[in-house]
Amino acid sequence: MRIGIFGGTFDPPHIAHLILASETCDQLSLDRLLWVLTPDPPHKTDRPVSPLDVRLELLQAAIRRNPMFELSLVEIDRPGPHYAVDTVRLLTRQYPDAELFYIMGGDSLRDLPHWYQPAELIAMLTGIGVMRRPGDLVDMVSLNRLFPGINRKVIFVQTPLLEISSTLIRSRAYENRPYRYFLPQAVYELIQKYGLYQRETKTQETE
Ligand code: ATP
Numbered sequence: 001m002r003i004g005i006f007g008g009t010f011d012p013p014h015i016a017h018l019i020l021a022s023e024t025c026d027q028l029s030l031d032r033l034l035w036v037l038t039p040d041p042p043h044k045t046d047r048p049v050s051p052l053d054v055r056l057e058l059l060q061a062a063i064r065r066n067p068m069f070e071l072s073l074v075e076i077d078r079p080g081p082h083y084a085v086d087t088v089r090l091l092t093r094q095y096p097d098a099e100l101f102y103i104m105g106g107d108s109l110r111d112l113p114h115w116y117q118p119a120e121l122i123a124m125l126t127g128i129g130v131m132r133r134p135g136d137l138v139d140m141v142s143l144n145r146l147f148p149g150i151n152r153k154v155i156f157v158q159t160p161l162l163e164i165s166s167t168l169i170r171s172r173a174y175e176n177r178p179y180r181y182f183l184p185q186a187v188y189e190l191i192q193k194y195g196l197y198q199r200e201t202k203t204q205e206t207e
Contacts, residue, residue: 003095004033004129006103007075007084009041011050012191013062014169014182016105016162020131023159024103025068028129033103034072035063036087040080050196052076061186083116088124099126101155106136109154113146122147131157173197 006021025033037059039052049055056076063069074090075082084102091100102125109130112118122128128150132138144151164182172179174197180188191197 001032001095001098002028002030002101002126003091003098004028004030004101004103005036005072005088005091006033007036007038007087009038009049009055009166010035010059010062011055011166012058012169012183012187012196014164014166014187015184016131016164018062018184019159019162020103020105020157021063021069022066023131023157024101024129027157028101028127028155030068030101033069034074034091035059035069036072036075038075038082040082054194054196058187058190061190062184064186081116085115085117085121085124088121092124101125101127101129103129103131105131106133106138109143110136110138112143119147122150122153125153128154129157130154131159132161134161134163170197174199 004021004024006017006024008017010017021033021035024030037052037055041049056071060071063071072091074087074094078086078090088100088102102121109128112122115121130138140151140154143154169179169182172182173191176199183191
């Protein structure tokens with residue numbers, strides 16, 4: 001069994017996440033992709049992240065229709081900090097016979113040296129599926145110097161570059177500009193229903 005692990009804040013989940021996920025399942029011949037929602041991302045301290053139950057609902061709505069996609073509560077079910085290395089260790093125990101592939105964007109691969117215990121994380125993985133991201137500046141020579149052998153594990157997923165991010169969607173919602181088609185319809189409807197990321201919501205949050 002080949003299992004993908006796709007960690008993220010998903011505030012909100014958008015179509016670049018879905019394209020990355022589905023292309024990776026196909027190109028890496030995965031049997032299943034676990035979407036791991038991170039409750040309190042250690043590297044995103046510069047802004048308030050939407051409440052966990054809201055992001056959970058958005059993520060469930062985004063992945064519901066694909067039978068290969070599965071929500072994983074492996075980070076939600078344990079106290080923080082939520083490091084990928086601990087998540088993968090837990091999943092190794094949960095799926096002892098599986099080959100595990102971590103899925104990430106090129107920006108995350110570039111930041112990998114700053115993750116907690118990156119060498120241990122890489123050692124547990126069969127592969128790392130990476131979708132390039134505009135401006136991600138991945139330097140495989142330096143990465144391989146830091147983590148010898150990582151270049152044999154990194155598999156670049158062949159897709160068009162997509163300049164879509166959760167940040168872009170939040171700022172467009174805040175500015176009352178269009179963002180509808182950057183998202184699955186169900187996620188868009190939930191954002192509308194709860195008035196997420198909009199100017200009024202932001203004011204209430206800071207009160
Ligand atoms: P934010 O803008 O809030 O930082 P994000 O769009 O980067 O959010 P995350 O939930 O942080 O979304 O991302 C989860 C994973 O998906 C990360 O590994 C990230 O690199 C990857 N990812 C997100 N958007 C893209 C994209 N457009 N192209 C490639 N990878 C992406």
